[in-house]
Every structure is written in C-alpha cells, then in structure tokens.
Amino acid sequence: MGASYGYHKSLASFLRLxxxxxxxxxxxxxxxxxxxxxxxxxxxxxHIYKPTTTGPTPVVINFCGSGFVLGxxxxxxxxxxxxxxxxxxxxxxxxxxxxxEHPFPAAFHDAEDVVSWVCSQPERFDLSLVSLSGFxxxxxxxxxxxxxxxxxxxxxxxxxxxxxxxxxxxxxxxxTPEKPQADRSNWIMRDIFPPFSHLCHKCLNLGRVDxxxxxxxxxxxxxxxxxxxxxxxxxxQDPFAIEAEKLSEVLNNTEGKYSVSQRMENCAHGWDKxxxxxxxxxxxxxxxxxxxxxxxxxxxxxxxxxxxV
Numbered sequence: 001m002g003a004s005y006g007y008h009k010s011l012a013s014f015l016r017l018x019x020x021x022x023x024x025x026x027x028x029x030x031x032x033x034x035x036x037x038x039x040x041x042x043x044x045x046x047h048i049y050k051p052t053t054t055g056p057t058p059v060v061i062n063f064c065g066s067g068f069v070l071g072x073x074x075x076x077x078x079x080x081x082x083x084x085x086x087x088x089x090x091x092x093x094x095x096x097x098x099x100x101e102h103p104f105p106a107a108f109h110d111a112e113d114v115v116s117w118v119c120s121q122p123e124r125f126d127l128s129l130v131s132l133s134g135f136x137x138x139x140x141x142x143x144x145x146x147x148x149x150x151x152x153x154x155x156x157x158x159x160x161x162x163x164x165x166x167x168x169x170x171x172x173x174x175x176t177p178e179k180p181q182a183d184r185s186n187w188i189m190r191d192i193f194p195p196f197s198h199l200c201h202k203c204l205n206l207g208r209v210d211x212x213x214x215x216x217x218x219x220x221x222x223x224x225x226x227x228x229x230x231x232x233x234x235x236x237q238d239p240f241a242i243e244a245e246k247l248s249e250v251l252n253n254t255e256g257k258y259s260v261s262q263r264m265e266n267c268a269h270g271w272d273k274x275x276x277x278x279x280x281x282x283x284x285x286x287x288x289x290x291x292x293x294x295x296x297x298x299x300x301x302x303x304x305x306x307x308x309v
Contacts, residue, residue: 008100008203012069015200019070022274027074028081029093035117037110044110047074049084049091056122058129059090060162060296061114063138065270067200068099068107075273076135079289083133087293090125092118096141103205107137108215111145115152119159131162131227131296136240136270137200139168143218147225154225156256161299162229164292167269170219170243172201173211179243182263183236189268194239219247223254230259231295233288235267258298262291 029047037044051057060083064076073095080091096110115132118125134142146154146163153159169176176197184190204216214221232248234241241263248261264271264284272285 004205004207005100008205011199012098012100012203015067015196016070018196019072023072023075025072025074025077027077027093029077033092035114037113044114045073045095046114047077047080047093047095049080049093051084051088051090053088056124056126057088057090058131058161058296059092059118059125060087060131060133060164061092061094061111061118061142063094063096063107063111063132063134063141065134065136065138065166066096066098067197068104068137069200069203071098076138079135079272079292082289083293083296086290087296089129089131089296096138099203100205103203104209104216107141108144111141112149112151115145115149115159127159129161129299130159131164132160133164133166133292134168135166136168139165140170140172140216140218143168143170143226143230144215144221146227147218147221148214155222156224158225158227160227162231162295163227164231164233164295165244166233166272166288167235167238167240168218168244169197169201169240170217170247172204172217173220174243176201176239179239181237181239182241183265186237186268189237189239193269197239219243223250223257226251226254226257228256228258229295229298230257231291232259232261233291234261234263235269235271236263236265237267238269240269260291260295262288264288 030050031048034043096107132142177194232244248259251257251259275281275285
C-alpha cells in the first residue's frame with residue numbers, strides 16, 4: 001500500500017496505545033448479530049439492545065466515537081441500554097471499519113449496509129421509525145448517511161425519522177487545531193485534544209478525498225436533505241461545538257426541519273464516558289440522554305420506503 005499507508009498505520013498504532021489504558025469496555029447487549037456487508041464473505045458485527053415491547057419496534061442505529069481510528073466499540077453500552085429502556089427502541093450499535101486499514105468511505109459504507117439490513121426486516125422493525133445516532137466520529141457518520149447517502153431517499157422522503165449527534169465533527173475540511181472553541185479553560189481540550197484529533201483524522205487519507213464531500217463533512221450537505229428531526233448535543237470545551245451549533249441553526253431555518261442544539265457547559269469532548277456520579281458532568285449526561293429519548297419519541301415526516309440494494 002506504499003509508504004503513506006505505513007506511516008498512517010504506525011501513527012494509528014501509536015494513538016491506539018495511548019488510548020487503550022483509558023478504555024474499560026464491558027458491553028452487555030441482548031444480542032450479538034453479524035450483518036451482511038456489500039463485500040462478499042464479510043459481515044459487520046453489531047450489538048443489539050432490545051426494549052421490553054413486542055412486535056415491530058422503532059429502531060435507532062448507533063455509531064460509537066473512534067476518531068475514525070480507535071477501537072472503542074462497546075463504549076456506548078450505557079447509552080444504548082438507556083435508549084432501549086426509556087424510548088422503547090431497539091438499538092443497534094455498529095462496529096464499523098476503522099482507518100487507516102480501511103480508509104474513507106469504508107465506515108460510511110458499513111453504516112449504509114446496516115441500514116439496508118434493517119430495511120429488509122419489516123417483521124422486526126417499524127420502518128417508519130428508523131433513526132441514526134452517534135458519538136464524535138460516529139456522529140459524523142450518522143449525519144453524513146442521513147443527509148448524503150445515494151442509496152436511501154433524502155429530503156422530503158428521507159427514510160430516517162431522527163438523527164442525533166453527540167459532539168460530532170461537522171467540517172472535516174478544517175483541521176481540528178484551527179477550529180474555534182467556546183470555552184478554552186480546559187487545557188487538555190485546548191492544547192492536547194486538537195492535535196490528537198487531527199492526527200486521527202489524517203488516517204482517513206484525506207489527501208485522496210475532497211474533505212468538503214458531504215459524506216465526510218455533513219455541514220456541506222444540502223440542509224433540505226436532512227431528516228425532519230435533528231438533535232445536536234455539544235460540549236462547551238469541545239472544538240466541534242461551534243460548527244455543530246451552526247449546522248443546527250441552518251436546519252432550523254430550513255422548511256420542514258426541527259433541530260435542537262444543546263450545549264453542555266463545563267463539559268469536554270467525550271465527557272459522558274467518564275462522568276463521575278453526582279458531578280455536574282453526570283447530570284449533563286443524563287440531560288443529554290433524556291434529550292435523545294425525547295427526540296426519538298418525536299414523530300416527524302419520515303416515510304416508510306422500500307429499499308432494494
């Protein structure tokens with residue numbers, strides 16, 4: 001694959017070693033399912049969290065944060081269980097492929113393939129209530145698929161009822177260190193996270209892809225293409241907050257769109273994963289997850305559409 005791949009592979013390995021000690025992955029899904037990929041002989045691992053209701057259920061497909069590089073699948077276990085219990089949705093957590101071993105658009109394609117599988121299961125899922133959610137890089141993927149897939153209808157006939165973003169990057173054409181921050185009081189978020197994030201994003205091999213492609217930068221998508229309901233959860237100390245709030249404002253000024261943007265003060269990127277019980281960050285986590293539940297319960301103008309892929 002050449003010297004460039006070797007460089008990015010070494011970079012990714014180093015970043016993974018840095019993060020590994022902070023990961024405590026112990027997910028407890030109700031089911032582990034291997035979903036067919038568009039690639040012959042390959043499957044996509046998913047964790048499925050089930051509500052107590054019976055019959056075809058609403059479904060939200062979730063994508064974990066990863067910087068597009070880090071193996072954090074299972075990190076959203078608490079959120080997935082919370083949504084399944086509180087919103088009565090089936091939640092499908094997706095182990096999408098990571099860069100640089102699988103550069104863009106591998107993760108985007110995995111997301112599309114899981115949606116296609118869901119759409120082939122009308123006896124199991126309520127196809128009028130299919131939604132997407134994600135954290136960080138996973139939020140980027142969720143928003144991009146919901147607005148820029150060429151497989152699923154977008155715009156007025158968008159098959160997705162809701163898309164939810166937790167601190168996701170909206171504009172991959174602007175390096176993270178160059179993005180303005182609302183709250184620069186956190187030195188890690190100010191001095192350490194931006195270059196770390198930039199190194200992760202470099203592993204997508206952005207030099208080979210126009211970073212203004214809306215499948216990579218959702219803020220570049222036509223606002224009319226988004227689902228009827230959009231929730232943007234941002235963190236004040238996160239460099240991705242301002243651009244997400246900007247996109248939410250654009251959507252709120254677009255006919256037929258309902259977008260809620262909630263900034264969590266005194267919170268950093270990924271704050272909910274390490275929030276200490278009783279802290280203000282823990283309270284913000286509960287508020288954010290409740291906002292997701294409320295948005296998923298909202299019935300928009302999404303329509304059930306037959307998908308043949």
